[in-house]
Amino acid sequence: MQAAWHQFNVPRVVFGRGTLKKLPEETALLGGKNAFLLSTPQQTGQLHLIRELLAGSDVHVAGIFTEATMHTPVGITEKAIAALNAAGASSVGAAAAGIPSSTVIISIGGGSTIGLGKAISIRTGHAHICIPTSYAGSEMTPILGETADGRKTTRSDPRILPRTVLYDVDLTGSLPQTMRATSGINALAHAVEALYAQNVSPVVGAMAIEAVKSLSESLPKLAVDGNDQKAQEDALYGAWLCGMCLGNVSMSIHHKLCHVLGGSFNLPHGETHTAVLPHSLSYVAPKIPGVMAKLADAFPGSNGDAMTGLNGLLEKLPVKLALKDYGFREEDIDKAADIALSQPYWSPRPLEREAIREVIRRIWAGEPAR
Template sequence: MDAFEYRPNPANIIFGSGSISKTGDQLKRHGLSKPLILSTPEQTGQAEALRKILEGKVEVVGIFSEATMHTPLHVTEKALKYCEEKSPDCLISIGGGSTIGLGKAMSVRNGLFHIVIPTTYAGSEVTPVVGETVDGKKTTRSDPKILPSLVIYDLDLTMTLPVGLSVTSGINAIAHAAEALYAQKGDPITNLFAQEGTRALARALPELVKDKSSVSARRDAQYGAWLCGTCLGSVGMSLHHKLCHTLGGTFNLPHSETHTIVLPHALAYNAPKVPEAMKMLADALPESNGDPIQGLNTLLAKTNAPRSLKAFGMKEEDIDKAADIAVSNAYWNPRSVERDLIREVIRRAWAGEDARTDL
């Protein structure tokens, strides 16, 4: 076995049906009594429900419900100003990647204890990474201080998650695991997490398409999302995430849908250089027949996942701009990042073609 370093991020995880009810006790355990709740406008109802759960235990100083995708700086600044006015002693993000991203961007700036209650399968809650958008460009920041202090996974909060979003946030989570398998600083422990997380999600997502109320599928999906997110939190990112940050931040494309569409194409580009990682991924994907690209194409087809960036408003003339931005900043990737080839990767994702390893 090759030499390696394993540096797990410290995390306090509470997992189980009804676990949101433990939030008040957890606040008291950590000596906290004045939380500020964060959400998107669409999830204000869940934020209000959490406020009611906390009534009589702590003083909720307010709800900031303007979180939005790609964590634009102007929203973060507005939330920080609101935070100063309310003087909370902690933040609680309830929602998906947009809300969690806002909470991370705030806590790393003001040092507040950050509790996350995820309602999707994005996995951002267990990573020390935040992507922020300024003037149409999304940049990624990694710092141990970004990692939330406590994560409460409540199965019940995912039961009404729409099937389409369940699928795309689940594939987004698989993307974290896939890149971890060939990360520059990978290790065998993270590889185990990546395979198990991918296996759980690949099992759960087709079942959710058949029965969105399946408790076992929801449990598998949440479990898989936690494992996959933990992988991304332990190792670095490569081509897939860089492309998605470029596309999402520059063209305001939806986060999880963009990850879903790009993933098989980015993997196909890197596949020739990472045969061991591809074998591990193939072992975790059903119906792959030893080919993880085929396995992903099949999974996307079985779950009716989106395949085309064009369908979300990206224009054909944007492909060249995206390729230029994607290669403008140097970053590690197992295969050399060549502009013309990356343009073709983006074009295929834009057109909605099946991924293939012929570049």
Template sequence: MQPFVYDGLPSRVVFGRGTLSQLSEEIEHLGCSRALVLATPQQHEQASRVLEQLGKKGAGLYADAVMHTPVEVTEHALQVVKELNVDCTVAIGGGSTIGLGKAIALRTGLPQIAIPTTYAGSEMTPILGETRDGIKATQRTLEVLPETVIYDVDLTLTLPAVMSGTSGINAIAHAVEALYARDCNPVIALMAEEGIAALARSLPVIASDPTHAEARSDALYGAWLCGTCLGSVGMSLHHKLCHTLGGSFNLPHAETHTIVLPHALAYNAPAVPGAMARIRRALGCDDAAAGLFDLGRAVGAPSGLAELGFTEADVERATDIAIQNPYWNPREIEATGIHQLLSNAQAGRRPNADSGEAQ
């Protein structure tokens, strides 16, 4: 057994069906009484019902969260926080909403409750990615870790099938990179493999039957594990590429992760044979990178960045940005290799046999 360090993150998790009904109790558990509910415009109606459910504990609603947590949106939300004199936030939604809650917590110290309705995993991490002037930068601090996370399987039953698939593969990306992170440890490796397996078996079922409660429960369980992995260890090439594509090209978060992951894994494969073996076992396939690509096809996700509006002409600029201040990675970051990786992802080519090549 190799030496390791394991830091358990101080968050409270409430998991099950119908657990949204415990929100008021969880606010009291934090010693709070005036919650600001956060959401995106698309989830305004759902957030309004949560605010109504809170009664006197609901101070107001801010439903202008957007992708990639631009600082100007955070600044606007902070004005509302001040005007309403709130003492905590409740973020209901995916990574966009939870990211806003984190950005507010960083600047105010307010406690957070996160209620994820996707499989993004941001709720379990002390990581905040913010976009300023077209560049997305991340930081890791316990100041942005939600104090409480309420997982309610029932809230995911209406998540569209394709969105479920891309959100779930986004979660898998967290576990994949955790397996070859510089600071991985045996506990996180177990969580990562189990998280990948839970999502890999449930996402195709959800694609054919979005209301399948057992598959939804498995997927949310897997997302929790994968998010915990991301929160406990460092990120590598895959996340650097996705942060570049999201922050500088405004590509949608989950779809971008889904498309890039097989190619980033293929690039790193020669350097991480042990991680590749675990991923193959979790996916139940002979080729980890190709297996993840095929999982994307099974859930109806886009296969190439071109489908998101990313052009061949964009590859050069994205490469230049991505190789600046790179995250630690098990394989050396080479501009030529990254350019080829992004070109393969742009065109939607299928990775071949864990080799870094594409068909």
């Protein structure tokens, strides 16, 4: 085995069913006396569950904000911080200066709500507890993407990492079937890409393979029966591992292509990852034979070929694979290729203009990757 060094950056994690009940205890562990709760308008039901839970505890719910939305617009973050200050729970200056604060930000939802929690936490210094309800993985990363004036910027800072993550499998029961599948493939992409990351360590590699197995076995079962309890558990466990991969090694061509397509053409997040993954893997495959062999072993039904395994998995899920179905236009293929080439980054196979254009064309058309 090659020599390796690795330092994990991870939050405290509570995983299981019914773990939401641990929230008062976990908030108190962080010294939290006042809670500020976040959700999207679509998940206020789950937010109110938390409110009721905390009502019977020593933690005071100082305020709620239910306007979390995609791409973490700075205007929404500022509105949420104004609501936090108006609730009287915040001693923003003190917390930002490192003086322990008794206010804790609690986000319940997918990557959009967690993004808002991170944006508030990094600005105010308040501790952040995440309760993820999708498989996107943001809760395990020190990365924050934000939009202002139509431009998305991304930064990484250890202080962005949430302090505690409560994974409660019960909360994923309400995921719509299509989102469950695309969010699961979004997670899978973190593990696949970690396997060929420049800075992958043996530990992250082992987690990534475990994640691929867990998700590729559970997602088809969930496509048949979204209430399959064991499959729900395996999928969220896989997503946790995928988030750890995303937060601890550098991503490359797959995530960059998704960033270009999603960010520049306003395409939906999980759906874009799902359409791109077979093509980004196929593009780098000739340069990563060892990784392809490991993936072939991990995907059920691969017959010794990772692409067969991945394509077979996608066929079992309720997903569309053509980005033209989400509004990506044929005339934007060249522009997307130019943007992808304009920001150089490491990839096991360097980006070649014509080959990348063809990859993007196939993703637009939804043609199978080989």
